[in-house]
Amino acid sequence: MRRTLAVTALLLLAVFIAACGSSESGSETTGTSTATTSAGGGDAAYLEENAALVERYLSEKGTFLPPPERSPRPQAGKHIALVSCGQTVIPSCGLEINAAREAAEALGWRTTLIDAANGDPVSTGPGIQNAVAQRVDGIFTYYVDCEYIREPLQAARDAGIPVVNSNGRDCDQSDSAAPSLFTYTIRYNAGDGSFQEWVDEVSIAQARYAIDKLDGEAHIGFATDSTSAASVAVGRTVEAAVKECGGCSIELLLFPIGDIGTRLQGKAESFLLKNADVNTVIPAYSAIMQGGLIGAIQTARRDLLVSVGEGLPEGIALIRDGKAQYGYGLSYGWEGYAAIDSLNRILNEEDPDVNSGIGVKLFDEEHDFPSGDDWVPPYDYQALYRKAWGVDQ
Known part of the structure; x- marks a missing residue:
């Protein structure tokens, strides 16, 4: 797959290896990492290289x-x-599953829909077991790590039912012996x-x-859930990457996914008040x-450079209202279509290992800011997938 610039690829490889040893899922922690190797915001060569990468994004x-030009009938x-x-x-769970x-x-x-109760991935296990008993032809899991549903997945494998995954870590990624x-x-x-x-690259890009x-003087507060192993790992990856910037620092806010909402807002307010040097x-x-962080920002600290995450309507509105400045483009629909394309290939006994085409794209008010409510991907993935499948529009 593509392209990540050689420098970025080497950086991501190094920090991902470190991230594999991240904290346990479901824990709640606030971590700190500070790097200030130069007082003036970092090395000029680093800042020049960084600027070139940002320009590309x-x-x-x-x-x-x-997306792929062809797929089996x-x-x-x-x-x-x-x-x-x-x-x-x-x-985003609903967006991706609905697109699929x-x-x-x-x-x-x-x-057949199997939904995680209150975001608890373990709760999907009985539904998966039932799907296996019904002899479904395939399963698609979104943002559910293998470790939470190991037995149901083993049952699917034993029954010869293929499972395509998006945004989740496989069991052997969490445990090398699994x-x-x-x-x-x-x-x-x-x-x-x-x-x-x-996800490492898109997070580091932000x-x-x-x-x-901020001319090499970014002091970042990075918020991510501790329920998903992939989310914890990416927090550690960003932490390691920011260390490359002399004059920058980073604080991690980790919380269980079930805290999204009122509990997260309270924790985020305390986090921002405690870490007064955070400027991003x-x-x-x-x-x-949307689930608490923007409320905390508006209550505790308004003097911040803020990313909205994916270019969803609520985030676009925050930028238009002057409450945030930038974000990254991700089409959950594209991921959903890619997952179904993968199942189609597997069910036709074809190799599913193809590049979905989903890359990294940043936007702000001066660069490809959406004209409507949503960020629009640079390719009409729906039309292109349907053409590859040979089905009507």
Whole structure:
């Protein structure tokens, strides 16, 4: 897969190895890392290189590529289970699962929804077991780490039912002695194509933007949940990357995913008041910003450079209202379509290992700011996937 610049790829590889030893899922911690190797905001060569990377991310297409040009003719009548991380707790869960349902229906497939109660990934286990008992043809899991549903996934594997994953870590990523239980995880246009490398890059890109805007004196508050192992790992990855900037620092705010809402706002307010030197706030994803973080910012600290996370309508509105300045582009619909494309390939006994084309793209009011309510990806992925599948629009 694509392209990540050589320097960025080396950085991400190094920090990802370190991130694999991150704190336990479900824990709640506030971590600190400070690097000030030079008083004037860092090394000039570093800042120049950083600015070039930010310019690339702000370009028209960023690092996005079009989705695959071809896919096998779908077999109608399949039945698949869609496993959501929480349709109402995290809006992005609903967006991705609904897009996957739309794509599946375009192929003539029937779907069954399995939803995480209050965002608890363990609660999806009985539904997956039931889907296996019903002999579904395939399963798609979104933002649910393998470790929480190991037994149901093993049951699916034993039954020969393929499981495609998006935004979750496989069991062997959390425990090197454990088997891989996801049949396939969709690939991105980042580093080695893994979700972890993509989410690392998109998160570091937001930190790089702050470093560039604040001339190497970014003091970042990075907020992410501690329920997902991938989320914890990316926090540690960003932490390590920011250390490369002399004059920058970072504080991590980690919290259980169930805290999103009132509990998160209270914790975030305390975090911002305690860390008075923080001048930038970055959420791992937009639900964190909308689910308490923006309320804390408006109550405790308004003098901040703020990323809204993904370019969802609520985040776009915050930028228009002057409450935030930038974000990154991600189409959950594209991920949902890519997952169904992967299942289609597997069910046709084809290799699913293709580049989805999903890359990294930053935007602000001066660079490709959405004209409507939503960020629009640089390619019409729905039309391109339907063309590849040979189905009507």
